[in-house]
Each structure stands twice: as C-alpha cells, then as structure tokens.
Amino acid sequence: WKKVYEVASKFDKEFCSGWNSEIDSLLTFAGLFSAVVTAFTIESYKLLQPDPQDMTNRILLNVSAQLAGGNLTELPFGFTPAPSSLRINALWFLSLTFSLTAGLVGVL
Numbered sequence: 001w002k003k004v005y006e007v008a009s010k011f012d013k014e015f016c017s018g019w020n021s022e023i024d025s026l027l028t029f030a031g032l033f034s035a036v037v038t039a040f041t042i043e044s045y046k047l048l049q050p051d052p053q054d055m056t057n058r059i060l061l062n063v064s065a066q067l068a069g070g071n072l073t074e075l076p077f078g079f080t081p082a083p084s085s086l087r088i089n090a091l092w093f094l095s096l097t098f099s100l101t102a103g104l105v106g107v108l
Helices: 002-048 052-067 083-107
Strands: none
Touching: 002 083
16 A cells, blocks of 8 residues: 555645646736736726816816906816726726636635
8 A cells, every 4th residue: 555655645746736836827927917907907097087187277267267357157067987988997997806806716
C-alpha cells in the first residue's frame, strides 16, 4: 500500500499544482479586467450627471439680466440622462459586479 500511496500522492500534488497555477492566472486576468472596467465606468458615470457648465451659464444669464435691469426669468433646469447613457452605465456596472464576483469565487 505504501507504493500506491506514493503514486497517488504524487498524482494529487501535480494535479493540485496545475489547478493553483490556473487559478492564479485567472485571478490576475480578473483583476486586470476589473481595473479596466472601473476606468471605463468612472468615465461613463459622468454622463449621468448634469454638466456644471450649464448651471454656470444659467447663473450668468440671470446676473446679466439683473444688471441690465431687465426682467428676471427663471429658466427651468431639469436634467434627465439619455436612455442610452443609462443602458451603457448599467452594462458597465453589471460587468464590474460580475468580474469582482468571479474573483471572489476564485479566491474562495
């Protein structure tokens, strides 16, 4: 039985070593992928917020109208992001969530 144990132990060590190296490379890939997706998500997230320059322009128009003695009109300022921006951001966030979940499952 000693010989069988040695052969089985050697096989198991080689088998587990292969799995460990494969998991290490997959985790490295998942980490790099998550970093790239995070960069794109940060840039894409800006599409969901109003442009601060628009608000500045509105304030300057109101100040200009007041200084000219003109009629002060409040322009309604409502911001709704484009539907395509919502879909794109939803996909980026889903991609980031899935890649981080895959990395977590790989570690466990």
